[in-house]
Amino acid sequence: MKLKALLAVVLSLATAGIASAEGASTTAAQHPEPQQWAWDGVFGKFDRQQLQRGYQVYKEVCAACHGMHLVSFRNLSQPGGPEFTEAQMKAIAASFKVPALNENGEVVERTGIPADRFPSPYPNEAAARAANNNAYPPDLSVIIKARHDGANYVHALITGYSDAPAGFQLLPGLNYNPYFEGHQIAMPAPLVSDGQVTWPEGNPPATKDQMAKDVVAFLTWAAEPKLEERKAMGVQVIIFLLVLSALLYLAYKRLWRDVDH
């Protein structure tokens, strides 16, 4: 049992997981600061420009280690998302290499097409662990929904790296981050300097905070691509039901008017 518990702790630390070490009260994760998000609230919508910038951060920073196997390139030009043009989306797909078989049955790489999913940079989990000090970079498709307070958490996590406080025993190969359960995370700080990503003219300056917010926006869309459709339908449904309930209430009162009850 002890071995199993230890294994669980090691694995969870290594996988940016959810298990926490026993007696973690001194290293319990710090609560992320709440941010203002464009998609918050009943009428919230994504900011297309922000999603496109966030995609660029994902491609140039996150995609070096993480995959997103539930999201297809074609999704990038669908309504309610970054809404890249068809041509832009096809160019994005072509900029990725995906594994395939050739006519001789050999494993080869080919350029991506819109129907392909965002590939993982590693052929399998063992290869990913071998390349990352035995840590497994998780798939990011639904990461925002897979963490408590996901958007604020991921924003805080990728901007929250700091030096370990004096006396803190940091295991070799791990990094200090107070927003991570246990405070030791295998992932090195992904955003290291302002201007790490170069955006086209007319976008806000690429500060670390802005890049973090934009990639969180992109990952939120990736986790919930039907968010805008859902909220828009929700408003219509609620209005319809309010009118219907008012009519039914009047019918009910009218009908019962002559009944003593």
Next chain:
Amino acid sequence: MSHGNYSYTPTNALTKWLDARLPIVRFVDEHLMQFPTPKNLNYWYTFGGILAFMLVVQIISGVVLAMHYVPHETLAFDSVERIMRDVNYGWLLRYVHANGASMFFIAVYLHIFRAYYYGSYKAPREVLWILGIIIYLLMMATGFLGYTLPWGQMSFWGATVITNFFSAIPFVGESITQWLWGSFAVDNSTLQRFFSLHYLLPFVIAGVVVLHIWALHVPGNNNPLGIDVKGPADTVAFHPYYTTKDGFALVVFVLFFSLFVFFMPNMLGHTDNYVPANRLVTPAHIVPEWYYLPLYAVLRSVPDKLAGVLLMFGAIFVWALLPWLDTSKVRSNKFRPIYRQFYWILMAVILILGYLGAQTADDSNVVIPWTGVELPIGKLLLSQICTVYYFLHFFLITPAIGLWETPDPLPESISKAVLAKKSGSSAPAAAA
């Protein structure tokens, strides 16, 4: 009201012909339209209709989801995500189904506690009441089986924890658990049989619901006064009087339901269930769905597994004994000044147990939610006190108060009480 005083007469040749062969029109007319219903039912009585509606919603959304879902350990998680992304309105179906389960339980708890408050379990409605408990147990099983299907971390570990209950049975526990798993651990064979059973049980529920309504239509509805219907002056026809009232309440309920589906669809779920199942990583904190939390707290209040499991099932089965544990002749708590207080104490205890069930199992003190105020009592001790009180309520307080309490005078009839209330009398009973 029992059968016998209906006035259905077939009006044309076709209905006359049909009435002599399969009197289905007569049945609908007698049971869904003319059925005499006490005229003083309040909004708490609308949850029966709401529950029937929710069962239909769950079955329809579930049947369509099953067309797209793949019950295999390597494919289940991704097939659910495919429903969310690529199936037309798949996100709507899934969020309706997942939140629908919670709405179903909200409605069933209100329905049960309403029946409890107004004494609807007492003679002659004991069978109706026990059928209701059976439906609730079937719902618990269906909800649990459904929660395992997305094969996320909570699905997997929840299934592991719940199926391990059966390993507490002496001698044969391990064999039974392996028989349930279809394997030596929770794995693909478990997922596939859970899917099969999750599809089956709602139809079993539908069958028991038919019995439940049948048992309701023999004595007729109870009512907030808890007194028998004395004559036609006390009742109205179910249709259109209660179809409109229930219809209005249903739409308000669907409004509430819609707020979750469209604006906070994941609030009642757990984030860990968006992490694919991983048998090597145990979540720090395995919590069941909210509707099991009070029972989960009862389970954890005993250090011994078998005792905990027995106590937890006992906490449900004790409700089935209620018609015989309650010694009072008066049904409604409206006329039971003492027992009414204990009704609300029990509700508070169940809520506290629910809160404790959601907390981590450690020896820290209770913290009042939202205020952060720490109470000088351990979580375990408080759950033990609440569990003991819960059983005392049924086995000691309920029979004792029934014998000892002097109930308030009952009104002579529903219509007299209604008229007294209408004429502004503050004490309807006094008029009788």
